Amino acid sequence: MDNRSMENDTTPAPLFANRDFRLLFGGSSVSALGDQFTLVALPWLVLRLTGSPAALGLVLAAMALPRAIFMLIGGAMVDRLSARRILLLARGANALLVALLAGLVLTGAIAMPAIYVIALGIGLATAFAYPAGSALLPQLVAPAQLAPANAFFMGMRQLSLFVGPALAGLVIGTHAGHGAAEARGLGLAFVIDAASFLASLASLWLIRTPADGQSRAMGRGVLADVAAGVRQVWADLPLRAFMLYAAVVTAFVGGPMQVGLPVLANSRMDLGAASLGILMTANGGGMLVGGFLSRRVARAVGNRLGMLVLCMDTLAGLALATLALVHSTVYGALLLAGVGVLAGIAQIAIVTWIQQRVPPAMMGRTMSLLMFTFMGIGPVSAALAGSLLKLVSLGALFAGAGLILSAIALGCLANPALRGIGTARPDGAPA
Template sequence: MQTSTQGSVLANRNFRLLFGGSTVSALGDQFTLVALPWLVLKLTGDPAALGLVLAAMALPRAIFMLIGGAVVDRMSPRRVLLAARGVNALLVSLLALLVWTGAINMPLVYAIALGIGLSTAFAYPASSSILPQLMEPTQLAPANALIMGMRQLSVFVGPLLAGLVIGTGAHAAVTRGPADAHGLGLAFGIDAVSFLASLGSLMMIRLHTDDHPRRTQGSVLAAVAEGVRGVWADVPLRAFILYVGAVTFFVGGPIQVGLPVLADTRLDLGAASLGILMTANGGGMVVGGFLSKLAARVVRGRLGLMVLCIDGVVGLGLVWLGTVHRTWSGAALLATTGVLAGMAQIAIISWIQQRVSREMMGRTMSLLMFTFMGLGPVSAALAGGLLKFISLPALFAGAGLTLSAIALGCLANPVLRGIGAPLPAEAAG
């Protein structure tokens, strides 16, 4: 039955186009995710500067994410995504050119980071809103499984390749620019080229809302307010988004800043260490994605209970991560935590997509994404500043213990604990 369902998903031409273009683009994205923090550290040697660059992306993302969700609900999400990814492609191409020519400097990095943050504020809610328009509700779970599996596979392969590409800069003769400039420019260039696959596939996809935009009343800001009210009225969804926001603020930043600093200052393979760490985590998430259906069956649909227990264990793993000195020890640890995290993702996203109406999908997903994509880099800026006063092991220990404390404390909340299972209040309604 599972094979038949997945076969019907791949029989959808629009889905095949979306899946193919997203696969190449997601792999390319990993090159920038590794190269950008490495570039900042090579230019400045300052973790606080890395935190500020991540915050520069977060500021426009945080301001415009909810507006982006409202725009997606009023227009064709395909056209919004096409425009946003086109801007992203130009910015990454410019970054590659500046690094190659040795003209890159921190003011330019901050400006490009601001532009990337603004474009992704529209890209993320648009990409999350396309799938429910392409697929029947019963096909969302297998479609999400394929797309998230592809993304996790890109996280498994991409960072390792990116680390190896960047590492070539250590042996190239470069007279201008930062250390590893040759490899960094090549990494950004690969990501820029990968956007062509995504843009090409999006041009061939057709959605009903392309020619029949939704009839809307009121301003974009009024639509944003309506979306916030809708999520707030859904008690389980509200509780989950608030939980994700708390975890992201206290834990996301230390991880974003801590991993590049760990690879640069304590591990043995330089940029390759960062790629291996991210690859190990992505590979673990691939395995976790395959196990997610079995895990949900074991917990009998109580996805909230599963997420809270997993986060409690992952927090202890972060404490341990701060003590490692060898790349492969850190990779083994991150692979394990990746398995645990991957087990919950597909079921949670499918639960949200099935719960929310299409008319509210863009705004709902923008609220969810705001909690970790908007707050995460702000947290990273604070974490970068903290590293001036505390050690890296102390940063990881504080983040890990905070995660475990939040997760274990929320186990007492019956709404969060029961996400994914029918609640008495819902049954009564």
């Protein structure tokens, strides 16, 4: 019997009285902060080596390709096996890859072919890490605690987005220049991320879940399990509508933002890597504020969560389009902070709604589909956006992406399935 079933009929203890939750939260917090160093350093490394937005797009696509191909398989494996064990293996692989990248940069042996290979490996490991991490939390806490647990985790991630890029920009910026000095700054950023993975692995090693001692029926193949998960999501009309909406938005908007922000900092702003760190920090800070506001806003809108998301995306699109006119780090940071607030408000409510709506046996596959819409499609879109920058200006890229987001969100206001996101499950549906 797991912790959740034992607590169904009693008032759950405070979240941080749960040892396994503390371990997961602590290790994930350190790892999330470390990730920001690579998210700032890797684009900067590629641009310094090549000066090409198209090359940056290809690196992001190299991570996206195995992630897109294997993420759904990763979700199926999570539902078959232990989410904790799969997460241990995936984060261990990421630690080795980032440490290898750090070593190549610090020794001056780094070259683009090595970056492409490492990016492929990181993408493959991430394909298993994301669904495993998303499925592990519901195994550790009672159902009534999912909303506050998600709030803590998303708040922690946004805090890492707020603090991490600024620290990364500081580490890289203090070694600004060319040659060995800049390599030391970039290499140190990757070393910090690799060390953060080790802290996460230590915490995961100490966690115990009921699934660790269970073996599940393996009668069907993995691809059959994936197909069953897709059918489950497709049969749930509001959930299907949200997944399709998120996929379309990511395809048209996610990629241009991933490529556009590093290019904006590199080509228009006077602080270089520090400007990129400030922009990302402002967005993370906005999401942190939005996360604190989320539960209050969600209670105010009740069952109209879909309407809330669409209205906020309309406003976010207009703010992103305005980046076409920005040449100042301060103005760019203000715009991205506003976008972050809008995104942060919606995220906690959406993820909690999905976790409470989906049967536990389907959690890994459902979360892998959700992650696929954001993290599998986005970098492919980034590769296309990097190539598009050869034909259009940076301002046109931002204006087009932002206005497309607003147009998609406004058009979807007429869709009753999207407007119905947030309503209770129909009678007889699995809980």
